[in-house]
Amino acid sequence: VDLSAQIANMKVNNLFLNASGIHCQTEAELDDLMQEPVSGAMVTKSMTPQSRFGNPLPRYYRLANGSINSMGLPNEGFDYYMDYLKTHDQIKPVIVSVAGRSKEEDLAMLHTLQDDDSYQGLTELNLSCPNVIGEPQMAYDFPAANDLLKEVFSFYKKPLGIKLPPYFDLVHFDQIAELLNQYPLSHVNTINSIGNGLWIDVNSETVVLKPKGGFGGVGGSMVLPTALANVRGLRQRLNPSIKIIGTGGVTNGRDAFAHILCGAEMVSIGTQLYEEGLGAFERVTRELTDIMEAKGYELLADFRGKLKVIE
Numbered sequence: 001v002d003l004s005a006q007i008a009n010m011k012v013n014n015l016f017l018n019a020s021g022i023h024c025q026t027e028a029e030l031d032d033l034m035q036e037p038v039s040g041a042m043v044t045k046s047m048t049p050q051s052r053f054g055n056p057l058p059r060y061y062r063l064a065n066g067s068i069n070s071m072g073l074p075n076e077g078f079d080y081y082m083d084y085l086k087t088h089d090q091i092k093p094v095i096v097s098v099a100g101r102s103k104e105e106d107l108a109m110l111h112t113l114q115d116d117d118s119y120q121g122l123t124e125l126n127l128s129c130p131n132v133i134g135e136p137q138m139a140y141d142f143p144a145a146n147d148l149l150k151e152v153f154s155f156y157k158k159p160l161g162i163k164l165p166p167y168f169d170l171v172h173f174d175q176i177a178e179l180l181n182q183y184p185l186s187h188v189n190t191i192n193s194i195g196n197g198l199w200i201d202v203n204s205e206t207v208v209l210k211p212k213g214g215f216g217g218v219g220g221s222m223v224l225p226t227a228l229a230n231v232r233g234l235r236q237r238l239n240p241s242i243k244i245i246g247t248g249g250v251t252n253g254r255d256a257f258a259h260i261l262c263g264a265e266m267v268s269i270g271t272q273l274y275e276e277g278l279g280a281f282e283r284v285t286r287e288l289t290d291i292m293e294a295k296g297y298e299l300l301a302d303f304r305g306k307l308k309v310i311e
C-alpha cells in the first residue's frame with residue numbers, strides 16, 4: 001500500500017485506523033478491524049520474532065482523561081501475522097508493525113518481509129515501545145536510530161514507515177527530522193504513548209500497574225497537545241514525500257480535525273477506541289464530517305496542514 005496513493009483525494013471515510021496495540025493482537029481482533037466498515041486501514045500489534053505474553057498484570061489502567069499501559073509487547077509472534085495476511089483477504093490495507101527487541105531482531109524480520117515476494121504490504125518499524133523492561137527507546141538514541149535505518153534501507157525496498165515517541169524540545173524535532181529526511185520513508189506515525197508516566201491510587205497509596213514499579217506509557221485525551229505538537233513540528237520539517245499518520249489523544253471529530261490541520265494524512269484512534277469499541281470510528285467520522293460541512297470543506301486536502309498562526 002502506498003499511503004500517498006490512498007490519500008490523494010481522500011474524503012473522510014477512509015481517514016481513520018486503530019493505533020497499534022488496540023484490538024489488533026489476535027486473528028479475531030484483526031478480523032473485526034478488517035470488517036469494520038468505516039476505517040480506511042488497520043495496523044497490527046507490534047510484533048517480535050517469537051510470541052510473547054508480555055508484562056505481568058495489571059498492565060493497563062484507564063484514567064479519567066486517558067490511559068496508562070505497560071503491556072510489554074504481548075503478541076502472537078511474526079509468523080502468526082504473516083500467516084494471517086496469507087489467509088485473509090485484505091479488504092483494507094494492513095500495516096505490519098515490527099518491534100524487535102534488538103537491532104538484530106528488527107533486521108531479521110525486515111529481511112524476511114523483503115524476501116517474501118507475496119508480501120507487498122506497508123510496514124511500520126516501531127522505534128518507540130517504552131515498556132520492554134530494560135530496553136531503551138531507540139528513537140531517543142539518534143545515533144543508534146540512524147545506524148539502524150542506514151542498514152535497513154540498504155536492503156529494504158518496500159514501503160516502510162516508523163512509529164515515533166513524542167519529543168518535547170524543538171531541537172529534537174530538528175534532529176529527528178534531519179535524520180529521517182535522509183531516508184525514503186513512506187510515513188512517520190507520531191506519537192506513541194508518552195513513556196514512563198506513573199499513576200497512583202491515593203486511597204491505597206499504591207501504583208496501579210504491576211510492571212516497572214507502576215511506570216507506563218500514557219495515552220488518551222491528555223496527550224493531545226503533545227500529539228498535535230509532534231504532528232505539526234514534524235510536518236513542518238519532514239520532506240513532503242514522508243506522510244504523517246497522526247496518533248494520540250483523538251476522542252472526537254474536533255481532535256481529528258486538529259490533527260489534520262497540523263498535517264496528518266491519516267489519523268489513528270487508540271485509547272478511545274479501546275474504551276468505546278470499534279463504533280468510535282463511525283462516531284468520530286460523523287463528527288468530523290459535520291465539522292467539515294459546517295466549515296464548507298469537501299476534501300481533507302482543503303484544510304490539511306493549513307493551521308494558522310497568530311501573525
Ligand SMILES: O=C(O)c1[nH]c(=O)[nH]c(=O)c1Cl
Pocket residue numbers: 021046069070071072073074099126128129130131132192193217
Ligand atoms: O507495552 C507495549 O506493548 C507497548 N505500549 C505502548 O504504549 N506503545 C508501544 O509501542 C508498545 Cl509495544
